[in-house]
Amino acid sequence: MNTPTYFRIVIILFTIGQLITTTELLFLYNKGNFSDRGAFPWRIISLDINTWLNNKYAAKILDYLLNKYLLYILILELILLTLLPFITIHTWTFTFVALILVVCLLLIQLRTTYGGEGSDQMALILVVAIFLGLNKYSSQLSEKYCLYFIAFQSCLAYETAGVAKIISKKWRSGEAVYQIFSTGSFGSLGFSSLLKRSGYLSLFLCWNVIIMEITFPLCLVVPLPFSYIILFWGVTFHLFNAVFMGLNSFFWLFTATYPAILFVISNLNIYP
Amino acid sequence: MVIPLLGYKKYLYYLIFNLKSNTYKMDIFVAIFLGLWFFISVIWQFQLNILLKYRGYDFIGVLPNWTFFAPNPGTSDYHIIYRLAQGDEITSDWQEVPLIVFRTSYNFIWNPDKREIKQLFDCTSSLIRLAQRCHKEQMSQHLLTNNLCTCVPYLLILNTVNSFSFKYSDANASHIQFALVESFGLHSEESPRPILSSPFHQTAIRTSNHEYAHVF
Known part of the structure; x- marks a missing residue:
């Protein structure tokens, strides 16, 4: 496969994940969550941002974009996301669409400062890499840089999460998974009851996550069959999180980094 | 990042013959921009006190902290x-x-x-x-x-x-x-x-x- 093909798969997975996120935001908008009496009122969220900006014109522009015309921004993002996979790369059209998408995502990230999640941050990484790698002026070299960047950010994410877990006593003892699944916020009543009955299952899952996350970056350097095993492990992990924890966007936006990882593996070609 | 990807000879050739092209400028910009972003992202994971005071200004979340439910999992x-x-x-x-x-x-x-x-x-x-x-x-x-x-x-x-x-x-x-x-x-x-x-x-x-x- 050549570089644009890897990028195409990244774009498709990114688009699916981001379409889900944007429609969820539109749903919240429709429920009134972004209005003054909703959970995400701009007049409060903007306080810190405006203090930092200290510029009434910038504040006014942001108010227009993120309060009065937020609906249009969300609809625009939805339309552009739908178009993105079908546009020829390295054209002015692609450059323009990708650039507007970067701006839309930045604005929405600003709007969801509170309540945003890790998958939103990965989406931002992906869209910036898509723009920089596939715009009118970018060469094959830029494409490579961008795929490397996506792959390294993904590996950094798993490694950091793994290291943070192994230094935690709750994770090492196996308590963490049971306790997380016992919460109403991220848990599941049925699954937490199962974990309560079987302490070994909780211990197994804790260590399964720790080992998967810590060893994840090795997929770049181990022989190909092992890389596939690690990536399959990652897909299963995100699927599990989506089903049992409701972390649906993580599945699409983190697996969107996997084609970039596969590219880096083939590019490094350590085991030809 | 350029050198390992292209090799020294190709890199030198690339440097000499493409200085004025927009593509070349874009390549340099992409390498520096993404390289810096990744470098700062790595440092950011250590959550050093000196950096933590700037966390409040990252309204857009360009610098993620990927610890996910660790070291203290949200158990409540x-x-x-x-x-x-x-x-x-x-x-x-x-x-x-x-x-x-x-x-x-x-x-x-x-x-x-x-x-x-x-x-x-x-x-x-x-x-x-x-x-x-x-x-x-x-x-x-x-x-x-x-x-x-x-x-x-x-x-x-x-x-x-x-x-x-x-x-x-x-x-x-x-x-x-x-x-x-x-x-x-x-x-x-x-x-x-x-x-x-x-x-x-x-x-x-x-x-x-x-x-x-x-x-x-």
Whole structure:
């Protein structure tokens, strides 16, 4: 496969994940969550941002974009996301669409400062890499840089999460998974009851996550069959999180980094 | 990053013959921009005290901290409860703003409600961090209350409570107080623990045409 093909798969997975996120935001908008009496009122969220900006014109522009015309921004993002996979790369059209998408995502990230999640941050990484790698002026070299960047950010994410877990006593003892699944916020009543009955299952899952996350970056350097095993492990992990924890966007936006990882593996070609 | 990808000879050739092209400029820009972003992202994972004070300015979240449920996993739920008062008299019992909803079968595809829960989580964590910082700086109770009551996470929670009570509670109440409570899981026998209790605030006002008017 050549570089644009890897990028195409990244774009498709990114688009699916981001379409889900944007429609969820539109749903919240429709429920009134972004209005003054909703959970995400701009007049409060903007306080810190405006203090930092200290510029009434910038504040006014942001108010227009993120309060009065937020609906249009969300609809625009939805339309552009739908178009993105079908546009020829390295054209002015692609450059323009990708650039507007970067701006839309930045604005929405600003709007969801509170309540945003890790998958939103990965989406931002992906869209910036898509723009920089596939715009009118970018060469094959830029494409490579961008795929490397996506792959390294993904590996950094798993490694950091793994290291943070192994230094935690709750994770090492196996308590963490049971306790997380016992919460109403991220848990599941049925699954937490199962974990309560079987302490070994909780211990197994804790260590399964720790080992998967810590060893994840090795997929770049181990022989190909092992890389596939690690990536399959990652897909299963995100699927599990989506089903049992409701972390649906993580599945699409983190697996969107996997084609970039596969590219880096083939590019490094350590085991030809 | 250029050298390992192209090899030294090709890199030199590339450097000499492409100096003026836009593509070359773009390649250099992409390498520096993404290289710097990744480098700072790596440093950011260490959560050094010197960097943490700038965390509040990263409104867009360009520098993620990928620790996900670690080292201290979120093993508790946060709840908002509130009560109302009319003048000096408390007129209602503590009631909960129902934010936590149990997973449905389609949540693995579609789950918009997670953002409200995450927001409460973010706001509560910010308030706890702020309170800890104030204690560390040995602030008086008066200053601590002042700091907490004027920060964005506090105002967001107050707004949520105000809007909910405006819809579902006594319309004649003049003041509202909320508290944040932490519970410890579906199977826990441990009693919920209060984290923070607000002073009484004026409620949202019903204007003549039954619209919502702001009081802060």
